[in-house]
Amino acid sequence: MSATRIDGKAFAARLRERVGAHALNFAKVADRKPGLAVVLVGEDPASQVYVGAKGKACLAANMESFEHRLPADTSEAALLDLVHRLNRDETVDGILVQLPLPDSIDEQAVIAAIDPDKDVDGFHVINAGRLSVGQSGFVPCTPMGCMMLLTDRLGDLSGMEAVVVGRSNIVGKPMAQLLLDANATVTIAHSRTRDLADVVRRADIVVAAVGRPEMIRKDWLKDGATVIDVGINRLPPEPGREKGRLVGDVAFDEASEVAGAITPVPGGVGPMTIGVLLRNTVVAAYRHAGLEVPEGL
Ligand code: GUN
Numbered sequence: 223m224s225a226t227r228i229d230g231k232a233f234a235a236r237l238r239e240r241v242g243a244h245a246l247n248f249a250k251v252a253d254r255k256p257g258l259a260v261v262l263v264g265e266d267p268a269s270q271v272y273v274g275a276k277g278k279a280c281l282a283a284n285m286e287s288f289e290h291r292l293p294a295d296t297s298e299a300a301l302l303d304l305v306h307r308l309n310r311d312e313t314v315d316g317i318l319v320q321l322p323l324p325d326s327i328d329e330q331a332v333i334a335a336i337d338p339d340k341d342v343d344g345f346h347v348i349n350a351g352r353l354s355v356g357q358s359g360f361v362p363c364t365p366m367g368c369m370m371l372l373t374d375r376l377g378d379l380s381g382m383e384a385v386v387v388g389r390s391n392i393v394g395k396p397m398a399q400l401l402l403d404a405n406a407t408v409t410i411a412h413s414r415t416r417d418l419a420d421v422v423r424r425a426d427i428v429v430a431a432v433g434r435p436e437m438i439r440k441d442w443l444k445d446g447a448t449v450i451d452v453g454i455n456r457l458p459p460e461p462g463r464e465k466g467r468l469v470g471d472v473a474f475d476e477a478s479e480v481a482g483a484i485t486p487v488p489g490g491v492g493p494m495t496i497g498v499l500l501r502n503t504v505v506a507a508y509r510h511a512g513l514e515v516p517e518g519l
Pocket of ligand 1: 320321363
């Protein structure tokens, strides 16, 4: 048997299209476009690529992008000052401070300074708390993207066994909350879990977010399981090549022999993150303007 390949890239393209249409409707009613402010401190090459991609995606989805690129030696006070200004700026609906920040800046203090109603990353403790008690707020983009792929593939998740491998604040924990809200039976496994392969083998749904290249093997999976691979790991280059291959946390080829459906890396979960970020920003714009958030956004 060969698993269905879950095409996150195509799904994300449709999501961005839909969000773009909602952004256009918002602009007609509110007389301004939804606006996302993205803040980058320093010159980390990967972060520069992400920030550039977020800005372009905003423009393509009929939204305003405000980029703030600050030098690596920016003080925490100056960054907090910018965040406070963006909180007060009526043209800004969403604020994203690209992580990681330089070591000299306390990341948690910066996230805490963002207005929770503009925190489209869903990283503020208020939004983590809202998610955990079932209030509407903002949910981190990557787990929400995983959830969209899962419900599109499986429909109702009630009663399913879900195993989330990884317990980060950004992916593992919110992922588990979302699955629980969808009435799945949820296990969070991690590096200290005993008999990890046996735990994963129980799962109808596996979400892998550990950052260990190809850790999850074919014999860890139940027949027909749906596998969502959040990992993006670069292997060391093969001889004669400049760059190593990008792989997930799941050994894709062999897992495909057992799984019912699986996301590839790249082209699976990755493209969903920006799509959800745009979606969260348009939701923030509707709320910010005191308008009802449209159905299906
Ligand atoms: N760095 C890597 N991914 C993300 C993300 O989703 N949000 C922020 N703020 N920083 C990141």
